[in-house]
Amino acid sequence: MKNxxxxxxxxxxxxxxILTGGETVEQCLVSYPEHAAExxxxxxxxxxxxxxxxIAxxxxxxxxxxxxxxxxxxDIEERKQRRFSLFGWQPRWATAAIAVLVLLVASSGTVAAAGNSMPDQPLYPVKLATERVRLVLIQSKLGKAEYYAELVDKRVSEIVNMAEKGKLKQMEKTAERMNNQLVAMATLVRTERGAPAVLTVPPAVPEAVPAPAEVTREAPETAVAPEEPKPSVMMAPPPPEDATQAPPPTRAGEPQKGRPSITATPAKPVPEKAPVLAPAPAAVPGPEGEADEDETLDRRARFKIILAQNARRHPEALRAALQRAPELARPALLRALETSNIEYEKLLEFLEELEEQAEKDDED
Amino acid sequence: MQDEESLVRRAKEHDEAALTQLYEENFDKIYRYIVLKIGDRTEAEDMTQQVFLKAFKAISGYKSRGSPFSSWLFRIARNQVVDYWRKKSKRATVPLDEARVGSSNSNPSSEAERKMDIENLVAAAKRLTSMQREVVSLRFAGDLSVAQVAGLMGKSEGAIKALQHSAVVSLRKMLATG
Incomplete structure (x- = not known):
């Protein structure tokens, strides 16, 4: 036993x-020759x-x-902190409360203050609730799609902001919201009545084409960038003869066939400027029921330009954030970038398909 | 030890860099220990994640008492393994030949040999006594010292050395005969 x-x-x-001292088996055996064999x-x-x-x-x-x-x-830490916060609201409760607030007191200071809040701030649920109420109040699909484009723009700003602060949970949730809103926007564009008209922008005249249209043709620099937006999206063929798809202008002062309609109407101001991204083009839905088809066409053309711009600006902003973000933020940021790339690419591809279809219809 | 004390102090204040460092230093060891104890790669991954989640949630109450932080993690892992066997029902197990081998520059043939060794080793370890298996798991998979194993198992260092010796003798016999 002792032995x-x-x-x-x-x-x-x-x-x-051997394991910690770096010796070999042979070196060790030399120390105990009488036990070496065993x-x-x-x-x-x-x-x-x-x-x-x-194994790993x-x-x-x-x-x-x-x-x-x-x-x-x-998340646990935040929940602990929120217990002591005056504004630790649940989103559903906030939605109901803010719906009443927006309808009855449209210019409420709280709602206005919430407009620029970020996902890590107490008023953020108010901001989201306000957005939901606004969506409900917009009736046309094009109007909703325009508003979704605006919301996606805000979400990208928020993702960048959260990445810089290292607030990963909020960043991930915001990225999920962005994804949902992109999908919702894409669905609305697909199902919008007279959707092909979105594509039937009159052919671009070089001197009249606004700067953003050229920018959209620039190829993104990195490997994760989306495909270069197809020029055909911005430089669509002449509108089809079919009046239901693109009714020709009939009144003086309206965009003439052969001119880009974007130049005929000044951009409306953006109600809430994105804090990180450069100011987005106007995407404000006009009053519902305006029913002026030419104006609608103009809005569609504007919306298309906004989409193409966002398809370039959003991945750029996310890539820039990726370079500055802490290591831990990178996986979620990469996912947000991937989502943005995929959704815009799908949307632009869809628009291109519609355009090709419109061209075929024209030829027929 | 001084460094670890400061690291753990920061981790208790939810310093993510400190938590990440503790995670990085210990995750693979805990994973290997659990793999050898349960023989299921997928379960071992999930259980290792649970060990760290439990540990980090409770880290504010952690007291070192002279033992390294990894001893506390292994204590949680041991309890997790005990719970696993207690609750185990008819879940299918993932063959160990799907387990990843640590070395990244090994060629396919030597990797195949090593996978076979892992299977044999796990099979052989199952035939050891529970004490011997625990010592082998903590010493060879968990990289713990004899003193740490003794502390975890509530035994003397001499007893752990004796168990280690008898376990290796048995393993050699079993691996030699297949």
């Missing part, structure tokens, strides 16, 4: 010298077992698990 204990000690000592195979077995156990979890799991753990801890 066994002594041997177990020697075995462990050799193991430690020690050697056992040390080899132990070292083989140790080497065999050098999947790197992607390891990374994801770390992100999830830290996000959950952050």
């Amino acid at each position: 066994n204990r002594e041997f177990a000690n020697i075995f462990d000592e050799c193991l430690e010298r 020690l050697e195979p056992l040390l080899q077995t132990a070292l083989n077992a140790k080497e065999t156990l050098e 979890p999947r790197p992607e799991f390891r990374e994801r698990a770390r992100y999830q753990i830290l996000a959950e801890l952050r």
Whole structure:
């Protein structure tokens, strides 16, 4: 028994010298020549077992698990803090309260103050609720799509802001909202009555084409950038003869066929300037029921330009944030960038398909 | 130890860099320990994540008492493994040949050999006594010292050395005979 204990000690000592001291098996055996024959195979077995156990979890799991753990801890901390916050509202409750507030006191200071709030601020639920109420109040699909474009613009600004602050949970939630709003916008564009008209912008005249239209043709610089927006989206063929798709202007002062309609109408002011991104083009829905088809056409053309601009600006802003963001923020930011790229690309592809269809209809 | 104390102090204040460092330093060790204890890669990943989530949630109450932080993590992992076996129902297990091998520059044939070794080793470890298996898991998979294993298992260092020796003797016999 004593010998066994002594041997177990020697075995462990050799193991430690090899594992932590960097010695070889042979060096250790020299220290205990009388036990060398017995020690050697056992040390080899132990070292083989140790080497065999050098397995690792999947790197992607390891990374994801770390992100999830830290996000959950952050969430717990925020919930603790919110308990003491005056504005720790639940979104549904906030929605109902703000609906009443917006309808009855449209110029409420709280709503106005919430307009520029960020996802980590107490008034942010008020901002979201206000947006939902505004969406409900807009009746036309084009108006809603325009407003969604504005919202996506805000979301990108918020994502960038949260990435810079290292607020990963909020950034991820905002990215999810952005994704949903992009999808909602795309659905509205697809189902909007007379959607092909969105594409039937009169052919561009070089000197009259506004700067943003040229910018959209610039190729994004990095590998994660979306495909270059197709020039055909911005420089659509002449409107089809079909009056239901693109009724020709009939009154003086209205955009003439062959001229880009964007030049005929000044941009309306953006009600809330995005804090991080450059000011977006106007995307404000006009009063419902305006029913002037030429104006509607003009709005569609404007909307199309906004879309093409956003398809360039949003990935650019997200990529810039990616370079400045802390390491932990990168996975969520990359996902937001990917979502933005994919959704805009799909939307622009859809618009191009519609345009091609319109061209075919023209030829027929 | 001084460095770890300061790291843990920062982690207790929810310093994400400190939490990340503790995670990075210990995740693979805990994972290997759990793999050897349960023989299921997917479960081991999820359980390792749970170990760290539990640990970090409770870190404000952590007291070192002279032991390294990893000892506390292994204590949580041991409890997690005990719970796993207690609750285990008819869940299918993922064969270990799907487990990732740590070295990234190994060629396919040596990787195949190593995968076979892992399977054999897990199978052999299952035939050890529970004490021997625990010592092998903590020493060879978890990279703990004899003193740490002794502290975790509530035994003397001499007893752990004896268990380690007898476990390796048994493993050698089993691996030699297949």
